[in-house]
Amino acid sequence: MSGTYTLFGNRGCGSALVAAALELSKLPYHYQEVDYSKDCPERDRLLELNPLGQVPTLLLPDGTVMTESAAIILLLHIRWPLAGLVPSGEIHxxxxxxxxxxxxxxxxxxxxxxxxxxxxxxxxxxxxxxxxxxxxxxxxxxxxxxxxxxxxxxxxxxxxxxxxxxxxxxxxxxxxxxxxxxxxxxxxxxxxxxxxxxxxxxxxxxxxxx
Structure with a gap:
């Protein structure tokens, strides 16, 4: 799907997994740093998208919200399989x-x-x-x-x-x-x-x- 993805994350946290996957997939994305430990406009926005207030939270180009890193990884693989996030074949x-x-x-x-x-x-x-x-x-x-x-x-x-x-x-x-x-x-x-x-x-x- 064309368009820019928005990744809500926090430095050193699990959002780094999705950021790395996006880098490998070459899909265009914007990164939004969120300090989810304190009240701030970025945290309010995160809570609107993900009531758990957790990162990674990924906003797809069509406005769909994705959470849970494993689910995001599988979705990115479907959209850009050349990134090699998921192995092909019956062996692996x-x-x-x-x-x-x-x-x-x-x-x-x-x-x-x-x-x-x-x-x-x-x-x-x-x-x-x-x-x-x-x-x-x-x-x-x-x-x-x-x-x-x-x-x-x-x-x-x-x-x-x-x-x-x-x-x-x-x-x-x-x-x-x-x-x-x-x-x-x-x-x-x-x-x-x-x-x-x-x-x-x-x-x-x-x-x-x-």
Missing amino acids: FPAFLRWLMLINTAIYPTFTYGDTPQKWLPGVANPQVLTDTTNAHREALWQQVNAAADPEGPWFLGPTFCAIDLYIAVMSHWRPGEAWFAEHCPKLGAIAAQVAKHPRLEALFEAEFA
Whole structure:
């Protein structure tokens, strides 16, 4: 579809995934930075589009609102398959779907609950326990992902680049952090480093995580 996309995001957050996908797809887009932690006109606009007030939120050229990074990735693939966000063929596609959904449904929620434990455990004397347990669970999940990565590389699915590599590259900057990935999930750490050096993504990753 022709026209300009508008990506509502926050530096260093999950919106970086969609920004990277848009860069690879070469679809024209405008980026709107939103500080969703405080009242501001940009946050009000975000809430109009996405009542959850979360990023990424993508406004399509026809005015349709898209949320949830996995859904956005699949849509962008349909509109610009040459970007290579989703692998083709019977060999890699099932694995792609499995790990895309695991990252989104199992790993991502550990931040939702662990970042603000007091929100989910009101009145509890030590809500930090939720952060501690979700941190440990996340580390175990990432080690499962690392074990599933192709041992020959250079990407998660071997020679085939896909959006899973974008998730790894962005989320390696979040808890438990790059040093932990280098030590405990070296295959994922290597993937993250390669994505950050991609000629179409290097400037974006520097701006998001420098």
